[in-house]
Amino acid sequence: MAIDLTPEQRQLGQDNFARVADGLTRRRFLKGAALAAGAAVPVSAAVYFGYQSMQGKPVKAALIGGGDEGGVLLGEHNPDYLQFIAICEIRPYNRDRIINGDPKVALRKGYKKIYGPRAAADVAANHLYTDYREMLMKEKDIEAVVIALPLHLHAPVAIECMKIGKERGRPIHILCEKLMARTIGDCKKMIEVAQQTGSLLSIGHQRHYSMLYSHAHDIIDAGVLGDIKHIRALWHRNFSWDWSPEADAPALAKGVSQPTLRDGWFQPIYQMDHDALKDPLALQRYGYDSVEQLVRWRLYDKTGGGLMAELGSHQLDACSIFLGKVQPLAVMGVGGRFFFDDIKDNGQRNPRESDDHIFVTFEFPGKNHPRGVAKGNDPNDIVVVTYSSINTNGFEAYGECVMGTRGTMIVEGEQKVMLYSEKDPRKKSGDSKATQVTVTTAGKAALDSGGTWGPAASTSAGPAAGPAGSGPGPISRGYREEMEDFAYCIRTWDPKVGYAQTDDGKSYRQRLPRCHGKVAMADAIIAMTANLAMKNRERITFNPKWFDPSAPETPEERS
Secondary structure (H helix, E strand, O other): OOOOOOHHHHHHHHHHHHHHHHHHHHHHHOOOOOOOOOOOOOOOHHHHHOOOOOOOOOEEEEEEOOOHHHHHHHHHOOOOOEEEEEEEOOOHHHHHHHHHOOOOOOOOOOHHHHHOHHHHHHHHHHOEEOOHHHHHHHOOOOOEEEEOOOHHHHHHHHHHHHHHHHHHOOOOEEEEEOOOOOOHHHHHHHHHHHHHHOOOEEEEOHHHHOHHHHHHHHHHHOOOOOOEEEEEEEOOOEOOOEOOOOOOOOOEOOOOOOOOEOOOOOOOOEHHHHHHHOOHHHHHHHOOOOHHHHHOHHHOOOOOOHHHHHHHHHHHHHHHHHOOOOOOOEEEEEEEOOOOOOOOOOOOOOOOOOOOEEEEEEEEEOOOOOOOOOOOOOOOOEEEEEEEEOOEOOOOOOEEEEEEOOEEEEEEOOOEEEEEEOOOOOOOOOOHHHOOEEEEOOOOOEEEEOOOOOOOOOOOOOOOOOOOOOOOOOOOOOHHHHHHHHHHHHHHOOOOOOOOEOOOOOOEOOOOOOOEHHHHHHHHHHHHHHHHHHHHOOOEEOOHHHHOOOOOOOHHHHO
16 A cells, blocks of 8 residues: 555564554553563463463354355364364365365365364265254254355354254354345344344454554554544455466366456356256255356345445454444445446356445544544544445555554555654654654653664564564464454353343443454444445435444435
8 A cells, every 4th residue: 555665664664563562562561560671572362352261172163154265264263262063065166175275375274284184084074064954953062153155144044043052052153254244134133133042143354353453453542643534445456367267176167157357256167066056946045046146146236245345344344443443424435337347258248236346435433523432522523534446456455544643554455564653844854754763652642753662573463472463473364363252252151141231331241252243233334335325326424323233223224
């Protein structure tokens, strides 16, 4: 996202972020402790997010959906917390990938690599299903399910699993991939059933468990960037290049359209899947009209939610976190199928119903707005958040740029954060992009040039992550921590207490995952309302009742 930065300026920005996050973490975790300047402050994800060891009692879980995202979740989980004992997947191609892994994507390690060849062979032979109901009936030890299915199946499958848990007398807890559901009415139904059945309901917006994003939020929350008026977010990709099948890929299905362009949502259809799933009655049972719709579900309004659901929801979730998890005020935007059409697919019928380019503008309440964090009295304190997702240019890395009166923060590709101070006009010289900064706390936190806590901490996240996510190895995107906390919540959960709130109504009587149903529903409302704004070419004001799980009002009433 930082187009005009030199390599040296980029490195300095990362060092600035690590140094400032370091200083804030010292104050957060070690108030009153005497520390030598430059001393390390290792803070693990478990400590940071507040969960503990499972004491050798991992949660017995099943995976429903072994495709792209299911492969990532299985590949990133920690068996000390969550132990997968069964898998449900209907596509033969995905069944092979979930067991053996996907060499093209490092995060999709496969069951064999995590549990070993013997355990993988046993699961493949005895615990691999095509019907999740049959799986839950036979696998009596299942305590939780992780759902990584196409969007339209999130609500019905999650609801049925929770009800089966109620019938058997032991809750089945749910970790469901984002977006929470295809409609906000379905989101509210999921929350209602979770409360009725005593099941934990968590939704996979993993940025809630990213150390990188958490430290970025700490810096914003401390006021280091000053008064924020604009956040720019984007996720651009280029799907305009010619497609050709990979040399080692399975045989392509005959008689169905295959890709002509490298469109990540118009995936190839393999003969093995077509043969296994071509029966219309079987497809209807799974909720699809055709094999093409099953494999390319993101293209269809019935089965997917478009770019806002698949990509934008992650980044608007991050923007909402940055601003204190506030609810947006209004949204407007433009979207359309501006590139993909029958001509570019060599005359083949292109079934794409989802937009291939979207440009959206949100109005969020600033800190001093009546609906802002401080509940102030300034209705003009507005933060404008712009978001774009396009399919014809991948020049910039995806991420978010937060712009305040005293500094700018760039979060790039969930891997790097760069921090820069604004140039002080009272100082005659100096380039803010080339200035080393730290944080001072004279009255309130602020950026200041010069001074340092010592060498900047690394910004990679490992098992013993430090203040800026330091530690060896690649940066965690939050999948592992998300599942660890989910498992820990299950072990501390009392279904009789359930979702009972404290006397003041501001919190719950027992621990919930950071992205439980009510939190995740807000992300779904943001994404689906943006879709409506683009569809109808109008500015839509968000109704606070949409965000109340107990209220019947939903954005769908406008469509």
